[in-house]
Amino acid sequence: MFNHIKTDPELCIGCKTCMAACVASHTGKALFAMKPNSFDFTPRVHVVYTSKITKAVQCQQCPKPRCLDACPFNCISLGEDSVVIDEDACRGCGKCSKACPFDAITMTRIYHGNTKGRPFRIVAYKCDLCENTEMGKPACIPACPTEALSLFVPKAAGSAGAKKTPMKI
């Protein structure tokens, strides 16, 4: 089982700080010098509001990912530390997003970067634990004002499960 992020719905206030932190971490500090509208706003976490629950939702990095099985083009694989979507290869069909039991994949239109020569392209985005960012570890966790997010480390939790390791900020 991989590490993944958990949200405590009793602490989550639905403020979307995690979403902004996610984009900031993936776009990098250069963002604040870029022309507005010259980058895509693609948060890999989103906040769900139902009549009873408010909760940030991230990919749970399943050991047997349904998204992986659902992708007709084999764009999803088991990486070393997480479930990986090859975003360049993604054809935007949305099958993974429908298959995910947590609704953790967002199909987003991108207008910049690799659009394969077209004006825009639809890509599947999900939490990658900030692995390929400058920070290298989840940006949303220290950003959340109520400390609703934590990194669940299955190895540390052992077979008894249910132990969260709060990340240092």
Next chain:
Amino acid sequence: MNNHKNIDTVCPYCGSGCVITCTVDTETNRIIEAKGSPEGVNNEGRLCLKGLYGWDYLNDPQILTKRIRHPMIRKGGKRSPLVEVSWQEAIEYTAARLKAIIKEYGPDAVMGAGSARGPGNETAYITQKFMRAVIGTNNVDHCARICHGASVAGLSQSVGEGAMSVSIPEIEDAEVIFNIGYNAPVSHPIVARRIVKAKKKGCKIICVDPRLTEMGRLADIYLPLKGGTNMLLLNAMAHVMVTENLVDRDFIEKHTTGFDAYAEEIAQDKYAPEAVAAATRLDPDAIRKAARLFASSKHTVTLWGMGITQFSQGVECVIACSNLSLMTGNYGHYATGVGPVRGQNNVQGTCDMGLLPNQYPGYQPVTDEAVRQKFEKAWGCVLPDKVGLPLTRVPAKVLREKDPKKQIHAYYIIGEDPAQSDPDLPEIRRTLNAIDFVAVQDIFFNKTCEHADVVFPATAWGEHDAVYSSCDRRFQRVRKLIEPQGDCKPDWEILCLLASAMGYPMHYHNTEEIWDEMRSLCPKFTGATYEKLDANHGIQWPCFSEDPNDKGTQYLHKGAHFATADGKGRFYYFPWTPVKEVESPDYPLSLSTVREVGHYSVRTMTGNCRLLVDLADEPGYIQMNPDDCQSLDIADGDLVRVISRRGQTITRCQVSDRVSQGATYMTYQWWIGACNELTISALDPKSSTPEYKYCACRVEKIDDQKQAETDVKAQYAAIRSRMGIQSEGGLGHV
């Protein structure tokens, strides 16, 4: 990276007073990053999205509007274009216009509105000094009028001090939180942090709100009352406490007056929960449970926001809230009392600094002879003894006052945008157009600038030093981070130039000089020196002595010694007064204004921050119940037309089952979907605060959605060009 410097400052957004560590690149004169500072007493190293990413407007990305960099005047008179001029020309022109108006109509023809935002306390002090000593009027006010004006007035009457009695960190140790008309998760995420922490520690939460907010969702008892019936509920809760004998007799006897007469009124059968159930649409049992829970602890903290104050019965409902704390002994010790949680970063400060028509700095009345003499001596002039005009009364004084001698002829506006923030915008525009002379001092070109005869470029948060007061009375130092560009000057400097040009020389070398003058005149703040602010993570007033051991006051009314003349808390009874405009066949829905977490005030700042704009942008939305949407045949995301007796606007429908049938909600940040085109300018007679929380409207389906989308894009482009932006952009991600 030796050109990188870390500077601690205070967030320019809400009143939580979060301390931010900003990393600044001194070579490129840019902020690189912002992080929560562990030194922050209220934020403990955390920030919300505005604190983390809301400094981006300093880069002037010109998304919604753009920074003003040079003084401008309308050389060809009203309606001619604004042209850039030198500081000297702009100051001389303004001084001459103001002097002419004062000569012809007297000083009370001039109105001043100060800023509760970036400029800080020193500018606030100078603003009221300018209006009082230089212009010669008490017509000075600020946006507290349209938000917590009712809390200041109501609590002063009830307990003698119109501020939060409890501090933010104490909320965490409350046993019961009575949360009414307040939605911390969107208005103050860092206060919400304390509330959810309290809950984890076992605190029980009562939430009163017509809409199932995040607070409502987290509450143990949620009371979804019908909007506009606060007083009925508060009286019913008091009724339960009195008739079930849940009150604290000992506390009432020792520390309060007026209880018996009050209790007699409250005990009437008409306030039994069963009797108010129909009007409030609440379950009587739930009301009884809430009252019992409230009275069960000596650590009950009451928190309220605009859901109490922005009604025409605001002041009386504030007093009704305070009554509950008084009768249960919930005042005067740790983790108890009341929290009218102030919205803008420095709206507590602007009240502290006397930007009010009835008070000098330090809550000293302008009508008090001895106080006035003190200020006259310090400022070397004669001061007016008559209470001035609240800013919400300006439209009446311009449009409806017939005697030219009694009209307002000049409006001096600092860091505020009434043409976006005030109720009934069509009326505000008529007002601004009718006033002879409008001067604006701001960081961004805004909607009010379109009506201004002169515009002064001010420095923004991050470009100057200051002190802000957080919502829980904490004075904290705010630091300059980067060098201002263009011709911008700090607001207080602009006012000093103008004062000097008008024949009252005013000169200060820095903000500390202003602060020290202020301290010498305000006993409650005397002990709060810059040095002590630095040494103690800020100082909470009152702080009377400069002695380093006087570290200020964490909670007010210690030992239940209230700040009233006789040291006692006072009970007052008020019957319920209904809202001013109810639903009708033509306007079948109710409309209340609310907040968007990632945006702030009139959105000039957050509307120009890349990440915040991408999370939520024009034309905003109206929250509606699914059944209402179905009967109107509109779907989530559709553009709809919203119409009231005042005007109309276009926005997006947001279907939400957290909203009850017949009620709608709009956030006031949007320029296209501007809800203040619809709101009513009915005022609380006691505090002059508008009834933003209730008016009647109707929603209309737009058949041609494609055309409507095109129109909205065109409107955005038009706004941007009116604000002076030449480049392409806006609504990119919508």
